Amino acid sequence: MIVRAEPLTAAAFAPFGDVLEAAGPHDKLINEGLCGRWHDRAALDFGSGRAGISIFRAEPRALPYVCALLERHPEGSQAFLPLFEAPFLVIVAPDAGGAPGTPRAFLTAPGQGVNLHRGTWHGVLTPLSPPGLFAVVDRIGEGANLEEHRLDQPFTVEP
Template structure:
């Protein structure tokens, strides 16, 4: 049976079970640098696991075609992940809750306004980067594992849902 999902606006309230919306609207700030800068604390990344360092990446996304088959979900079990758009273009985020496997009854898709970023909580199931336009750029902050005593941190777990026939419909 085919299931169609449609994006809804990204709001703090709607997204809070999956992570945080990164925007400065309606946030308190602190004036710093003798009044020449304003500082907003927009998110707190979870990096409390061992064997890794924070890393700032630049991703360049390719435009997707719709309807889009949501054929897999992934999660990062040991760290949160942050996406900050550089291109000022809206993008989609498909997310779900779950443990060892995603709970598809919690699957939701959000559309940013182009100014918003997202922080995915540690362990949040999500689809890969979903750009509406070609060559959208993002700053992505996450953890890069380092080996210690022969162990390597599992950075990403993928779960195949090809057989579920879930399609993202662009409005």
């Protein structure tokens, strides 16, 4: 199966999570008028535990990209905030009876991040250029919060 990567927009991504970006007019100016604030852009959702911030460094990949593994986090949302201004690939899929349904792929614009809704099937972190450095906000706590699903038939994401 071939999946065409589409541009990341808030409307297209809404079933899977939130798009995090400083786009459009800011909500307010702070710091003596020198800083725009785009306020409360992600719905963090944790079944138990607490929010934590981790730093991830992922190896850059290239398109076309073969996806063979999807995962989800049933106990919490997961936000990916790139610490560099370059696009990265976001693969998501709806749930289909406890397994991933038909996948979709999104290419972020430089400076965009995403917050995946709790329980959303998604691909692994896939930067397309170095350094692949991200701040990740997700659930820290006891108990299992990772389900992996290896695909019987991998699919290819093309630009």
